Amino acid sequence: MKKLFVVLLMGALLVSAQGLVFAEAVGVTEPITITFWHARGSTVDAEWLANSINKFNATNTLGITVEGVYQGYFSDVQAKTLASIAAGDPPTIAEISCTAIPVLATQDLLVDLTPYVERDGFDMDNIVEAVSDYIYYDGQIITMPYTRGTAIMYYNKDMYAEVGLDRAPTTLEELNHYAKLIYENSDGAVKGIGYTIEANYYQHYLVQSLNGMGILDADGSGASCLEDGSLLQFLTDWFEWTEEGWCAVPALSSASSVVQENFNNKSLAAFVSSSNRATTISNNAKANGINLGMAFTVGYGGYSAPIGGGSLGIINRGNTDQEIAAAWEFMKFLMTDEQVAGNHVATGVLPATYSSIETDIIQECWAENEGYKLSYEQLDFASEIRFSPYVSEWSSIVKSAMSQLIQGRNITPEEVVQNLKDEAAALF
16 A cells, blocks of 8 residues: 555656646636735735735736735745645745745745746846846746845934934944944933844845855855854854944844834934835834935945845646636736836835836936935845755744844854754754
């Protein structure tokens, strides 16, 4: 019986693999409803997405109805999507984080979009090259960039001007110097800078500015930052910054919301957050009378920035050919210049296509709001954690270790690195 089961399983996998390799692009032939799971929960994000879905539903001539379902943060989308696939009731299309894409791709859970791209003449060269790393896997086109973004330093211009810096800092060393002055001049009432813990994003770019790779090697199969001293240096520095008081310790829960609240109540002079939150942060700063500055993020010795955010992927398990075809039509709609440009202007996410950047809506936005252009301009020196089957688990392991050091404060940087070496030996 066991031998028969293995034979049947191998046969099923072969059929599945053949189905992926030789899949043909079909058209939508009847009215159909599909589900879109996403992480766009902020007011401006949710409003923009609702408008996009409503417009698509009202204007497509194929009878497609998209139902958007907010599923929480990216980690929630990943966990719920995997659980729904196992249960046989997945979404048709999902907004997937960069750390989750390799998890789904290496399990053959994402539709190969190549036949649809080729049939419809979709111009892949129009996609901004810097955000293309998570589009391809094993000769397939598996995602399209949607809510990609870089991090931005948001700062209170007046607070930094009061201590002698009337422009944005250009190095981490300069940022730290003035952040410390703000803290001292306020008698400890105002923290100069704050970071939340996202190892594959915020801390990745700071480590990358030391070793050129970040927390994961270029080939995605190891973490030499544990051996070359770069991670130890950064963890030692970060612990000392928080120990001295001028760098904020992230909150244990809802850290991103807390850091923005502290900035709005003027107990924090600067913080690093995604460009995807630019509109929300700008609106809140204005409401609280803050002279907001947006600037490139900085690392050791100069500019350094991360690339993150989410992409669109269609789930191939548990969805029919008609549902997949309908999801492709919705995906194409979201990749039009009108949608890409509007998404950027409304929320701050990166414009992911070259042609959208030339539209009047983006050019006018950049002329009036220079901060929105930053996320695109800093792609010249930005990097993202490498595509790897290990990226999700390794990022989680490193984040937990960083939390133990910076929030728990019951371990030394040296002990963190040694523990991570043990974890890496088991994982990679």
